[in-house]
Each structure stands twice: as structure tokens, then as C-alpha cells.
Amino acid sequence: MSLHHHLPAHEVVLLVETDVAKGLASDEAARRLERFGPNVLPKVRRQGPLIRFLLQFHHPLIYVLLAATAVTLLLGEWVDAGVIFGVVLANAVVGFIQESRAEAALESLAAMMKTEAAVRRDGRKHRITSAEIVPGDVVLLESGDKVPADLRLTGVRELRVDESALTGESLPVEKADQVLPPETVVADRKNMAFSGTLVTYGQGTGVVVGTGTETELGRIHQLMGETTQLATPLTKKLASFSKVLTAAILGLAAVTFALGLWRGRPVTDIFMAAVALAVGAIPEGLPAAVTITLAIGVGRMARRHAIIRKLPAVETLGSTTVICSDKTGTLTKNEMTVQAILAGDRVFDVEGAGYEPVGSIVEAGEAEVEAKAEAKPRPQPEPGLRDVLREVLLAGALCNDARLIERDGRWTVVGDPTEGALLAAARKGGVDPDRMASACSRVDAIPFESERQFMATLHRLESGRDVMIYLKGAAEKVVGLCDRMLAADGTEQPFDPQRVLDRAEAFAGRGLRVLAFARKTPPPGADRLADRDVDGGLVFLGLQAMMDPPRPEAVAAVRACQSAGIAVKMITGDHALTARAIAGQIGLDGRTDQPNGELSVMTGQDLAATSREALPDAAERTAVFARVSPEQKLRLVEALQARDQIIAMTGDGVNDAPALKQANIGVAMGCGGTEVAKEAADMVLTDDNFASIAAAVEEGRCVFDNLTKFIVWTLPTNMGEGLVLLTAIAAGAVLPILPVQILWINMTTAVALGLMLAFEPKEPDIMRRSPREPSQPILTGTLIERIVLVSLLMLAGAYGVFLWEEQRTESIAAARTAAVNVFVMVELFYLFNCRSLEHTMFHVGLFSNPWIWRGVAAMVALQLLLTYQPIMNRLFHTVPIDAVAWLPILALSLAVYLIVGAEKWLRRQWDAANQRRPRTV
Ligand code: ATP
Numbered sequence: 001m002s003l004h005h006h007l008p009a010h011e012v013v014l015l016v017e018t019d020v021a022k023g024l025a026s027d028e029a030a031r032r033l034e035r036f037g038p039n040v041l042p043k044v045r046r047q048g049p050l051i052r053f054l055l056q057f058h059h060p061l062i063y064v065l066l067a068a069t070a071v072t073l074l075l076g077e078w079v080d081a082g083v084i085f086g087v088v089l090a091n092a093v094v095g096f097i098q099e100s101r102a103e104a105a106l107e108s109l110a111a112m113m114k115t116e117a118a119v120r121r122d123g124r125k126h127r128i129t130s131a132e133i134v135p136g137d138v139v140l141l142e143s144g145d146k147v148p149a150d151l152r153l154t155g156v157r158e159l160r161v162d163e164s165a166l167t168g169e170s171l172p173v174e175k176a177d178q179v180l181p182p183e184t185v186v187a188d189r190k191n192m193a194f195s196g197t198l199v200t201y202g203q204g205t206g207v208v209v210g211t212g213t214e215t216e217l218g219r220i221h222q223l224m225g226e227t228t229q230l231a232t233p234l235t236k237k238l239a240s241f242s243k244v245l246t247a248a249i250l251g252l253a254a255v256t257f258a259l260g261l262w263r264g265r266p267v268t269d270i271f272m273a274a275v276a277l278a279v280g281a282i283p284e285g286l287p288a289a290v291t292i293t294l295a296i297g298v299g300r301m302a303r304r305h306a307i308i309r310k311l312p313a314v315e316t317l318g319s320t321t322v323i324c325s326d327k328t329g330t331l332t333k334n335e336m337t338v339q340a341i342l343a344g345d346r347v348f349d350v351e352g353a354g355y356e357p358v359g360s361i362v363e364a365g366e367a368e369v370e371a372k373a374e375a376k377p378r379p380q381p382e383p384g385l386r387d388v389l390r391e392v393l394l395a396g397a398l399c400n401d402a403r404l405i406e407r408d409g410r411w412t413v414v415g416d417p418t419e420g421a422l423l424a425a426a427r428k429g430g431v432d433p434d435r436m437a438s439a440c441s442r443v444d445a446i447p448f449e450s451e452r453q454f455m456a457t458l459h460r461l462e463s464g465r466d467v468m469i470y471l472k473g474a475a476e477k478v479v480g481l482c483d484r485m486l487a488a489d490g491t492e493q494p495f496d497p498q499r500v501l502d503r504a505e506a507f508a509g510r511g512l513r514v515l516a517f518a519r520k521t522p523p524p525g526a527d528r529l530a531d532r533d534v535d536g537g538l539v540f541l542g543l544q545a546m547m548d549p550p551r552p553e554a555v556a557a558v559r560a561c562q563s564a565g566i567a568v569k570m571i572t573g574d575h576a577l578t579a580r581a582i583a584g585q586i587g588l589d590g591r592t593d594q595p596n597g598e599l600s601v602m603t604g605q606d607l608a609a610t611s612r613e614a615l616p617d618a619a620e621r622t623a624v625f626a627r628v629s630p631e632q633k634l635r636l637v638e639a640l641q642a643r644d645q646i647i648a649m650t651g652d653g654v655n656d657a658p659a660l661k662q663a664n665i666g667v668a669m670g671c672g673g674t675e676v677a678k679e680a681a682d683m684v685l686t687d688d689n690f691a692s693i694a695a696a697v698e699e700g701r702c703v704f705d706n707l708t709k710f711i712v713w714t715l716p717t718n719m720g721e722g723l724v725l726l727t728a729i730a731a732g733a734v735l736p737i738l739p740v741q742i743l744w745i746n747m748t749t750a751v752a753l754g755l756m757l758a759f760e761p762k763e764p765d766i767m768r769r770s771p772r773e774p775s776q777p778i779l780t781g782t783l784i785e786r787i788v789l790v791s792l793l794m795l796a797g798a799y800g801v802f803l804w805e806e807q808r809t810e811s812i813a814a815a816r817t818a819a820v821n822v823f824v825m826v827e828l829f830y831l832f833n834c835r836s837l838e839h840t841m842f843h844v845g846l847f848s849n850p851w852i853w854r855g856v857a858a859m860v861a862l863q864l865l866l867t868y869q870p871i872m873n874r875l876f877h878t879v880p881i882d883a884v885a886w887l888p889i890l891a892l893s894l895a896v897y898l899i900v901g902a903e904k905w906l907r908r909q910w911d912a913a914n915q916r917r918p919r920t921v
Contacts, residue, residue: 004152004209005189006182012152018136018207020154023120032134039133039149039211041218052099056092059284064250068275068739075268080740083875087743094751095288102295115675117148120205133211141193141204142447144654144674150215151193151206153177158202162676163187165196166216172200186216198676200654203447234315234707238290246282249722253278256729263732273729276739280721285750289710293758297703305687306696307670313682316664317648317700319774320566322640323693324633324649324663327572327579328513329417329672330690331554331586336421336546339512340364342503343542344388344488350428355404355411355420357427361389384490390431391486392542395517396422397433398440399457399470401447404433416448418513421546422472443467444529450573450653451629453477458522458529467527469520471534474575474627475504475543478516482540492539500540504575507545511581513574517541550586557694558587565770566697569623571633571649576601576626588623599624607632615639630655637662646774648693650685651677667693694767701772702762705837708778709757713834714750715787717827720794721745724819727799734812736802736819740876745820748862749827756831756855761848763836783837786903790830790896797892798822805885817867817878818885824863825893828856833900838908840901 004012018024024032057066065088072081115130120138130148133139139151141159153159153175160172167187176190186194193199193206195215212218253274260270294315298308308314325331341348341361352359402415404423413420423433440459448455454473461468471478485495504514518538526533558568568588572579580601588599602610602618604627610618619639628636630653637659640647649663652673657680660666668681669688678684685692721742728735737745779787798819806815831852835841847853866872868880 002150002209003182004150005180005184005192007152008179009152009154009177009191009207012209013154013207016136016207016209018138020120020138020205020207022123023138024134024136026121029121029132029134029137032136033132036134036211036214038131040131041212049096049100053092053096056095056099057088062088062092064275064278065743068271068279071271075271077268079875083740084743087740087747091284091747098288098292102291115146115148117145118142133208135208135211137208139206139208141199141206143199143201143203143449144676145199146675146679147193147195147197147199149195149208150210152209153191153193153204153206156202156204159193159199159204160201161193162198162200163194165198166194166220175204198654198679200676234290234312238286242283242286249278249281252281256726259729265732272739273725273735276735276737276742277722277725277729279739279746280725280737280742281718283714283718284746285714285754286711289714289750289755289758290707292755293703293707293710296758297699297706300702301683301696301699304695304699305685305689305692306699307684307686308682309678309684310682313665314700314703316646316774317683317697318702318704319646319772320648320665320697320700321771322567322569322645322647323561323690323697324569324571324636324640324647325690325693326650326652326669327570327574327582328548329669329688330650330685331550331558331570332548332582333551334417334548334672334688336417336513336548338421338425338544338546340507340545341389341392341425341542342500342507342545343392344385344486344490345499346385346488347503348389350425352424352428355413355424357404357411357424359428361425361429382488385488387490388486388488388542389429391519392517392544393422393426393429393431394436395470395472395519395541396515396544397426397431397436398442398459399455399472399517400433417548418515418546422515422544425544440468443527446529446531446534448473451655453573454481454534456529456534458526465524467522467524469522469529469534469538471518471520471538472515475501475514475516478518478538479504479540481534481536482518482538483536485540486542495540500543504543504545505577507543508575508577509581510545511578511585512545512547513578514543514545516543548582550582551689551691553689553691555586557691560767561694561697562587562589564697564767567620567623567645569625571625571628571636573628574626576603576624579624579626583624601626603627604629604632607635612639616642619643620645630659633659634662646771648683648697650693651681653677656680698762698767701766701769702760704772704778705763705766706758706760708783709760709834709837710754711778712783712787712837713757713827713831714754716790716794716830717745717749717823719787719791720798720823723791723795724798727795736799737816737823738877741816741820741878744866744876745823745827749824749859752855752859752862753827753831756849756851757834759849759851760835761844763839763844782907786900789903790826790900793896793899794823794826797826797896801888801892804888805881808884809881811879813877813879814881814885817881818889820878821863821867821881821886821889822892824859825889826896828859829893829897830900831856833897833904838904840904 013020065084069081069085072084116127117130117133118125118127118140119133120140125140133149139148141147154177156175156177159175161175162172164170169187175193178191180189180191193204194217196217256277257270257274260273294311297314301308328334335354337353338350341350347364348361349364350359350361400419400422402413402419402423404411404413404420426433439462442457443460444458446456454471454477456469456471459468459470479497479500484492487493507514518540520534520538522533561568570579570583570588580599583599600622601624602622607628615635616639619636620643625636633656637647637649646664648665648667649659650667651660652669654674654676656677660668660677660680665683666681668677668684670684670686671688683696724736801822802815802819805818806812832841836844866876866878873879
């Protein structure tokens with residue numbers, strides 16, 4: 001048992017041979033990685049391949065087939081027994097391979113989701129993947145992080161950790177750096193942070209004492225194992241439907257058997273008839289098709305930057321009616337440029353775009369216009385004002401965790417883009433952030449959190465003795481903390497908060513994101529910063545307003561969602577006016593009760609003032625929600641769900657987790673989001689882009705379409721075969737198709753033809769339909785009618801051709817061969833009908849799914865083998881048929897294609913006519 005909790009922190013540091021201030025040296029870290037291996041848990045499969053293969057036989061239908069094999073063996077029909085067993089085996093192998101591939105696809109998705117962690121190495125902070133962490137690493141934790149390994153904490157600051165993954169305790173545990181008695185149980189080890197747990201608040205530093213399997217989670221993991229879940233509500237529903245159907249069909253087969261016995265027919269014949277009925281009527285390909293279609297959908301979504309964490313989301317996505325999206329970074333580019341500054345009650349324009357520190361800062365207004373007109377040198381702010389401007393820029397540069405880096409002439413930001421913009425602005429104004437950061441070293445900080453809406457840092461100034469607090473945040477928040485301002489002449493004076501807020505609103509009205517800056521002189525020698533140190537008495541320095549342009553692809557995606565009947569709502573922590581301006585640029589639509597037709601916005605305050613009863617209505621009508629707190633996001637989700645909306649909701653912060661869990665589809669940001677949000681989400685975006693949500697919805701709809709297409713394609717064959725057999729049995733005639741032939745039809749066509757529908761591309765109008773009702777059954781009345789129609793056509797066609805061929809050739813084997821070919825060829829032609837449920841295949845493009853053509857070629861080859869290859873003839877009781885026999889087979893198949901085409905055409909005409917009919921109230 002490890003006793004790291006029982007030792008003082010400095011002894012643990014010695015034990016793992018590290019240095020808290022500097023961290024490990026990178027070469028030492030590399031050596032340790034070699035020695036201890038990567039910090040990952042080995043994959044544990046609950047079932048080995050053999051068990052999973054054997055499970056393929058755990059299916060009622062397979063039991064029937066195995067029983068059939070046994071009975072045919074007893075009857076001495078070696079060939080039939082072999083064929084039936086061979087088909088069962090082949091089916092199990094195909095099922096095993098397909099399932100393993102689907103699982104592997106899902107697992108590789110899980111591997112795409114890498115957890116990152118901040119560590120101190122070579123004296124600097126780095127972000128590395130958690131797999132690279134080694135014992136002795138110094139890990140820096142902050143709220144939203146997933147603890148990457150077992151740590152002995154060396155420093156904490158209100159650190160709270162959700163340890164439910166480990167201990168089951170749902171309330172976060174407050175951590176402390178203290179020595180604990182050796183017998184302390186895991187759940188009470190307050191001086192440790194365990195791998196896999198989530199930081200919900202505060203910060204902490206700790207040294208790694210265990211990685212990979214040497215962690216507490218590693219120990220449990222080995223006990224529990226982990227499996228990829230392939231089940232979704234739909235697969236479960238289909239599985240239980242299949243069970244009921246199987247039971248019914250087996251019942252029918254038993255009745256057939258009894259009937260046959262009673263009539264005194266040979267036992268062999270009636271047994272075979274009963275088996276044929278069971279085999280033919282059960283849609284055995286269905287469960288596999290569902291799993292595969294889902295897996296293909298998941299893969300397509302991943303390629304479009306949406307990673308599914310919980311499989312049921314694939315189904316729900318197709319029914320989404322509302323998408324609630326963050327603004328910054330999701331609808332906008334998150335590329336911030338400061339465009340305006342307020343300092344000393346004067347407004348300055350900042351030139352340039354992006355993070356490149358090129359451009360000057362000039363006072364806005366007439367002076368500049370005049371200067372341009374007369375081509376005079378630009379007016380420089382007077383000396384006092386210049387200092388005030390400098391102080392605003394300095395506050396932005398110091399109260400900042402980001403870094404700008406230049407690579408090949410391109411400037412990029414490491415960290416929060418809002419802060420990157422402040423660094424670029426500082427440089428434009430002649431303040432060098434790097435130099436100032438080392439001159440005015442940071443002593444302590446209160447990090448930015450959305451709920452707090454500000455960040456503050458404590459600095460030791462250049463003089464060495466003086467200390468200063470700099471604070472930045474949302475204008476309303478910061479102004480409320482200030483009682484004076486830095487005036488244009490550099491003196492601290494009383495100020496009018498309303499005037500500042502008006503200025504901020506003017507910036508926000510232009511779609512700019514506004515940050516306010518303030519400072520405060522703490523008592524000399526202060527070395528800690530707490531919330532109470534900044535709860536009043538600050539000096540207001542100024543504002544910086546930055547542009548964050550909308551993502552062009554988000555604009556297009558919003559339009560696509562709107563035409564797909566999906567409402568898009570923006571839920572942001574930003575200012576109401578900024579939010580409204582950006583929403584206007586993006587093209588959101590919602591209620592406008594403004595005289596100028598602008599969108600109306602609900603703020604967090606409005607939400608707080610709205611009653612529970614009134615909220616659903618307000619939430620449905622409003623498209624923009626600003627200054628919203630995470631708890632309010634949860635209320636919004638609940639309010640919309642009260643109206644039966646299916647909601648996809650984005651989130652990135654720790655406190656977004658409840659809303660993400662409550663939403664029908666919680667969407668977390670892969671780049672900018674916290675691990676806590678990702679854990680709570682159903683889907684993670686790898687590019688944080690709104691367009692990817694719209695893409696996932698589109699793919700979700702496609703998955704449903706393709707599943708429906710498969711079902712509509714497969715059921716007529718089962719019904720058709722069932723009807724042919726029932727008719728024959730009822731008439732006391734010979735069976736037009738034998739059990740082994742039915743097995744052949746069902747197994748080969750499902751794999752070679754039906755599964756190809758899983759690869760169907762999206763139909764062009766997929767985003768012009770309204771969302772699917774979640775309660776709506778997969779098969780609508782129209783589709784059921786089509787299934788019955790095709791089943792009857794198959795019955796008539798196969799029986800008709802069988803009788804005709806029997807009469808023509810006087811060979812039952814030839815007649816049966818022709819009947820088998822009718823089934824397969826009708827299925828083949830009908831497959832093209834099923835490529836679109838409403839339109840012709842030309843609507844989706846003749847060659848848009850190459851798999852269909854490969855499948856068709858394979859199927860034709862298989863049919864020719866079955867018909868003309870002597871061994872196949874022996875195994876499946878077929879005989880070669882002549883060219884004349886093919887004529888009715890092909891004519892019939894084409895006729896089915898044309899009849900179903902005509903049926904669709906008639907329905908389209910009918911629908912169009914009905915929609916055009918004037919509404920009568
Ligand atoms: P969303 O991503 O939800 O659309 P947002 O990113 O604009 O919204 P928050 O990050 O919650 O919202 O920011 C809310 C407000 O806090 C901003 O309007 C800004 O004034 C202020 N703010 C944002 N980032 C920082 C920061 N790094 N430091 C200080 N204040 C900040």
C-alpha cells in the first residue's frame with residue numbers, strides 16, 4: 001500500500017526525486033517514460049475473441065438452424081445438414097468480423113480523445129498529453145482539469161475535486177496539503193489527487209507518485225474492465241421486436257408442423273417446411289445492419305469533427321429541434337483584435353488585424369480626420385494621457401496568461417485569444433509584455449471564471465518594494481468594484497460609472513467584446529490575493545474593445561439548420577449588445593420586438609426574473625441569451641424540454657456539466673473545453689465549430705434514413721418467402737423454395753446488397769425536411785404499404801415463375817432455381833428503389849454509392865455460381881436454367897422496380913397537390 005499521504009510533501013518530493021519549483025528536466029522525463037512506460041491503462045476486454053465468436057450463435061434463429069442441422073443429420077441428409085451448418089458458420093464469421101470492426105471503429109474514436117495536462121518541466125509550464133506523464137512530474141491543476149495521474153499535493157488553493165469516478169461520492173472533496181495518518185482510506189486522503197477524478201474548483205500543484213496501472217484507478221480498472229457499448233435505444237427496441245417476431249414465427253412453424261403431421265405427410269417434408277418458414281420469415285440481417293449503419297454514421301461524424309462519446313446520440317441527433325450554441329469560438333472565429341480603447345475618458349482606435357503587433361493607436365474623432373486631411377503627422381496623445389493609455393495596456397499585458405508567438409512571420413496565440421488580443425494591443429502601444437512580465441513579477445492571481453467575470457493578478461513592481469493588483473473583466477462587473485478613475489491628466493478622480501457603461505454599450509453595439517481594467521494598491525508586502533482583496537475600492541483604468549468575426553461556415557450552417565426546421569439559439573456569457581450584433585451578423589432569427597427590427601435578447605437578469613411557468617414560452621421565442629450563468633443554461637434546457645424540444649447544447653466550462661448532461665445531446669468543445677465538460681458530453685467537437693454540430697445533425701438524419709432504407713428493403717423478402725411457403729403448405733403443394741435455398745437468399749443478399757445501403761450518401765434535401773419526431777415509428781404507413789406491395793409482388797412473381805417453369809421444363813429443381821433467382825433479382829432491382837424512400841435513384845445520383853455497384857456485381861456472380869456451378873448445384877439442389885427462363889425473371893424484376901417507382905411518383909404528386917391546396921380553417 002502506498003503511504004504518500006502519510007509523508008510530508010517535501011519528503012515525497014525527495015522520494016520521487018523531483019523539484020517542485022522547476023519540475024523534471026525533459027531528458028530525465030524521457031528516461032522515466034522509458035522506464036515506467038506511458039501513463040495509460042491497458043485495454044481490458046471483458047470478453048475474449050472466442051467468447052465473442054461463440055456469442056454469435058446465441059440467437060433464437062441460430063438455435064433453430066442448429067436443431068435443423070441435427071434433425072437433417074438424423075434423417076441422413078448429409079449434404080443439407082452440411083449446407084445449413086456451413087451457412088450458420090459463415091453467418092457467425094461475418095457477424096463476428098463486422099461487430100469487431102464496428103467496435104474497433106468506436107474504440108479508435110475513443111483514442112482520438114486525448115486528455116492533456118499542464119506540467120512544469122525545465123522550469124516552464126507545458127501542456128502534454130497525459131500519456132506522457134511520468135512519476136516525479138509536477139502537475140498543475142486548475143478547475144475543469146481531469147487529474148492525469150495519482151498526485152501528492154504540494155500546494156492547493158481552494159482545490160475541490162469530484163472523485164465520484166473512484167469513490168462513488170458525488171459531492172466534490174476539498175483538498176488540503178497536510179500529513180494524514182497511514183490508515184486513512186482512499187476517500188479521505190485529502191492531500192492526494194487521484195487519476196481520473198475531476199477538478200471542479202480552485203487550483204493545485206502536486207507531484208506524480210503513480211502512473212498507469214500504478215494508480216488507484218488502475219487498480220479498479222483491472223477489476224472492472226471496460227467494454228464498448230454497441231447498444232442504443234433503437235438497437236434494443238429492434239432486438240426486442242426481433243424476439244417477439246421470432247417467437248411468433250416459430251409458433252407458426254410449429255402449427256405448420258402439427259398440421260402436416262395431422263394430414264399424414266412425411267415427417268421429413270413437414271419438418272423442412274417448418275424450418276424453411278422460420279428461416280425465411282425472420283429478418284436475421286437486421287441487428288447487424290443496425291450496428292453497422294450506426295458505426296458508419298459515427299465514423300462519418302468523426303471525419304466531420306464530431307466525435308460521438310455515447311452511441312445513442314447518433315439517433316437523437318437526427319431528431320434535434322433546437323441547437324443552443326456558445327458564441328465565442330463556436331459561432332465566431334475566436335480570433336480577437338482590439339479595435340478600440342477607452343482611456344482617460346478618450347477613445348482610441350487601434351489599427352491592424354490579427355495578433356501581429358503592427359499598427360498604431362490613435363485617438364479617434366475629429367483630430368485624426370483633420371490630421372489625415374492635412375497630411376500632417378498624427379497627433380500624439382498629450383503626455384499625461386499617454387501614461388493613462390499605457391496603464392490600460394499594461395493592465396491588459398500583466399493580468400494575462402497568454403503568450404504570442406511568431407513562427408514564419410505568422411503570429412499566433414498560446415492561451416485565451418481574448419488575452420492574446422490584449423498582448424498585441426500592448427505591443428502596438430509600445431508596451432513589451434515579456435519585459436513587463438519579468439519586471440513586474442506576478443506574485444499571485446485569481447483566475448478568470450465565467451461566473452466571476454473577472455481575473456486579477458498581484459504584481460511586485462519594478463521598484464521591488466511596491467505591489468499592485470491589476471484586474472480585468474466584464475465592464476458592469478469591474479465598474480461596480482471601482483470608486484475612482486484614472487483621469488486624462490494621470491490623477492485619480494471620482495467618476496461617473498454610468499458614463500463608462502454607456503461607452504461600453506456603444507462598443508458592444510458594434511459587436512465588440514468589451515473588457516474593463518482596474519487597479520488597486522494593496523497593503524505593502526502583500527503576497528496573497530483573495531476575492532475580498534478586490535471586492536471594492538479599485539481605480540478604473542479604461543476599456544479595451546475587441547472584434548471577433550463570425551465564422552463564415554457557421555453562417556452557412558445556421559442557415560442550413562433553419563431550413564431543416566431546427567432553431568438555433570445563442571447562449572453566451574458576453575454582453576447583450578455584443579451578442580445581439582454578432583447574432584445579427586450570423587443570421588439567427590427570433591422574436592423582434594425592437595423598433596429597428598433587431599433581435600430581442602434575454603439577459604441572465606431577465607431569466608432570473610422570469611417565472612418557471614413563463615420560461616418555456618420565453619425560451620422558445622428568444623434566440624439570444626446573454627450574460628447567462630451555467631445554472632441558467634440548465635434552466636433553459638429544462639424549459640425547452642418541457643415543450644418537447646430535442647436539444648443539442650454546447651458547453652465548455654466545469655459548471656456547464658449539468659446542462660450538458662440534461663440536454664438531449666450535450667456537446668463539448670474538444671480544443672477549448674474542460675475535461676469535466678467532455679466527460680459530461682455525448683459528443684465532442686474537435687474543431688469547436690458550430691458547423692460541425694450542423695454536420696453531425698445531417699449525418700444523424702442520414703443514419704436514420706439508411707436504417708429505414710435497409711428495413712424497407714429487407715422485410716418484403718422475409719414476408720414474400722413466408723407467404724410463398726404458407727401458400728404452398730396450405731395448398732398441400734411442393735415447396736417452391738427449399739430451406740437451404742432460403743438460407744442462401746437471406747444470407748447472401750443481406751451481406752452483398754442490403755448492407756451496401758449503410759454506405760448511402762445523404763439525400764440532397766436531407767436538411768430541408770423537418771426534424772423526425774422521436775416517438776415516430778421507423779416505418780410509417782406509406783412504407784408499410786410499400787413493404788406489403790413488394791411482398792405480394794414477390795409472392796406472385798416467385799410462385800408464378802415456379803409454376804410456369806415447372807410446366808415448361810417439367811423439372812421441379814429448375815422451377816425452384818428460377819424461383820430463387822426471382823427472389824434475388826427482385827431484391828437486386830428493388831435495392832435501387834430503396835436508395836431513396838421518396839425519390840428515384842437518380843435523385844441521389846446513379847453512381848454516388850459505389851458500394852451498391854460492387855455489391856450488385858458480387859451478387860450477380862454468386863447467382864451465376866449457384867445456378868451453373870455443379871458443386872453449388874449439388875449443395876443447394878439447383879440446376880442450370882436456360883436463357884428463356886431468365887426472361888420472365890428479369891422482366892418481373894424490372895416490373896417491380898417500375899411499379900415501386902410509379903407508386904413513389906403518385907405519392908409525390910398527391911403530396912404536392914395536398915400541400916398546394918388552400919388551407920381551409
Ligand atoms: P460563450 O463562449 O459562452 O459564448 P464568452 O466566452 O463570450 O461566451 P465568457 O468567457 O463567460 O463568455 O466571458 C464573459 C465575459 O467575461 C466577457 O464578456 C468578458 O467581458 C469577460 N472575460 C472574458 N474572458 C476574460 C478573461 N480572460 N479575463 C477577464 N475577463 C474576461
